[in-house]
Amino acid sequence: MIRQISAENMRDAIRTVKRDITLPAVLGRICPAPCEKGCRRREHDDPLAICLLKRYAADVDLASGAPYLPDCRPATGKKVAIIGAGPAGLAAAWHLLQFGHACTIYDRNDKPGGNLQYAVPLDKLPRDILNAEIRQIEKLGATFNLNHPVQDQSSFENLRKTYDAVLIAAGKIQPAQLQIWKLPAAEPGIRANPQTGQTEVPGVFAAGSAVRELKMAVRAEADGKTAAYAIDQYLTGQTITGLPKEFSTHIGKLQKGEIEHFMQEVPPHPRQVPDDHATAGFTAEQARTESLRCLHCDCRKPDTCKLRIYSQRYQANPNRYPGDRRPFEMQIRHPEILFEPGKCIDCGLCVQICEKAREPLGFTFIGRGFDVRIAPPFRQPLAAALTRVARDCAAACPTAALALKTDLTRLTQQK
Numbered sequence: 001m002i003r004q005i006s007a008e009n010m011r012d013a014i015r016t017v018k019r020d021i022t023l024p025a026v027l028g029r030i031c032p033a034p035c036e037k038g039c040r041r042r043e044h045d046d047p048l049a050i051c052l053l054k055r056y057a058a059d060v061d062l063a064s065g066a067p068y069l070p071d072c073r074p075a076t077g078k079k080v081a082i083i084g085a086g087p088a089g090l091a092a093a094w095h096l097l098q099f100g101h102a103c104t105i106y107d108r109n110d111k112p113g114g115n116l117q118y119a120v121p122l123d124k125l126p127r128d129i130l131n132a133e134i135r136q137i138e139k140l141g142a143t144f145n146l147n148h149p150v151q152d153q154s155s156f157e158n159l160r161k162t163y164d165a166v167l168i169a170a171g172k173i174q175p176a177q178l179q180i181w182k183l184p185a186a187e188p189g190i191r192a193n194p195q196t197g198q199t200e201v202p203g204v205f206a207a208g209s210a211v212r213e214l215k216m217a218v219r220a221e222a223d224g225k226t227a228a229y230a231i232d233q234y235l236t237g238q239t240i241t242g243l244p245k246e247f248s249t250h251i252g253k254l255q256k257g258e259i260e261h262f263m264q265e266v267p268p269h270p271r272q273v274p275d276d277h278a279t280a281g282f283t284a285e286q287a288r289t290e291s292l293r294c295l296h297c298d299c300r301k302p303d304t305c306k307l308r309i310y311s312q313r314y315q316a317n318p319n320r321y322p323g324d325r326r327p328f329e330m331q332i333r334h335p336e337i338l339f340e341p342g343k344c345i346d347c348g349l350c351v352q353i354c355e356k357a358r359e360p361l362g363f364t365f366i367g368r369g370f371d372v373r374i375a376p377p378f379r380q381p382l383a384a385a386l387t388r389v390a391r392d393c394a395a396a397c398p399t400a401a402l403a404l405k406t407d408l409t410r411l412t413q414q415k
């Protein structure tokens with residue numbers, strides 16, 4: 001999202017945001033931004049304003065006249081009843097509809113949104129913003145059945161008979177209500193699998209504060225998304241595992257001196273603050289300036305890294321052989337590419353490409369055994385080593401140890 005905002009590609013930015021967050025304009029106003037705690041830029045000054053950037057992407061989208069709607073899979077003919085139109089229920093509907101399942105949301109109130117509608121102060125969350133984001137869920141295909149509490153046993157059983165699955169996302173549930181519904185209880189709510197939200201009653205799932213104590217709407221949304229994946233697995237006869245687990249490995253906390261390598265690539269300006277930071281969001285200029293602060297310390301080939309694809313396929317465990325990680329280093333003195341030797345797996349593809357193209361210096365293997373590494377020979381600089389096939393090497397490198405400099409990188413270096 002941050003790279004897309006930098007490139008002023010707002011349609012892709014909102015597409016990225018809405019893969020995970022159903023109500024980004026809402027959360028951008030009320031969320032305490034736990035995601036920013038993990039931002040590495042804070043080791044230099046302040047974390048990226050990730051939450052405000054999401055809000056900016058969402059506000060631009062809502063003001064566009066044709067807000068983003070994702071593609072949905074063909075209708076499966078399956079129907080899901082969701083009890084509760086708060087953040088967990090709304091997020092579940094957003095994802096279930098994309099899987100092709102019809103959703104009807106029941107709520108005892110006359111407006112959807114739960115606590116977002118009835119408890120958050122108006123000056124913090126204008127209701128036209130909340131209602132505009134809920135309208136997108138309706139446009140995607142959700143049916144709202146408002147002023148419709150599901151309290152007695154017969155209404156609940158009726159839903160179970162009429163729908164293929166039922167999700168309870170009605171906020172904190174009183175023990176007496178659980179007894180009426182004949183659902184097993186566990187402090188503080190319904191007993192459900194924490195990875196999937198599946199209860200012991202066939203076809204009944206639970207999410208959000210119905211299962212656990214939650215203080216943040218973003219966590220309720222995440223629970224709703226997890227339950228949607230589990231319900232889709234249930235409805236399509238798969239093993240119910242909840243969110244698919246993607247192979248991931250992290251470099252962890254930076255060592256002394258490593259942040260300087262990242263800072264070579266980015267401008268040093270401080271975190272942007274909206275003009276009236278109590279209620280306002282970023283202007284276009286502030287959003288772009290803030291996005292340029294990103295260190296791009298994530299993976300540069302998250303969808304195509306072959307190491308990740310094979311690790312996932314063969315269920316590799318990155319903790320099986322613990323050892324010291326290699327120091328982080330980034331070489332940027334080349335007009336087209338950058339090199340992060342810590343990500344190199346010594347596959348030798350770049351060496352072969354250089355040999356084939358008769359690159360005068362090229363890359364070569366240096367050292368032996370466990371210490372072997374790839375580098376230009378004779379300690380020559382990157383720009384001297386790769387004069388003809390730098391782009392080819394970056395395209396072939398399976399882990400993005402060699403990667404194309406984004407236009408953004410070039411732009412910030414010109415400053």
Ligand code: SF4
Pocket residue numbers: 002038039040041048050293294295296297298
């Ligand atoms: S990629 Fe950008 S936003 Fe993410 S942790 Fe690194 S600096 Fe922060």
Ligand code: SF4
Pocket residue numbers: 343344345346347348349350351374393396397398399400401402
């Ligand atoms: S192609 Fe990439 S991973 Fe393979 S040796 Fe070259 S730099 Fe290392």
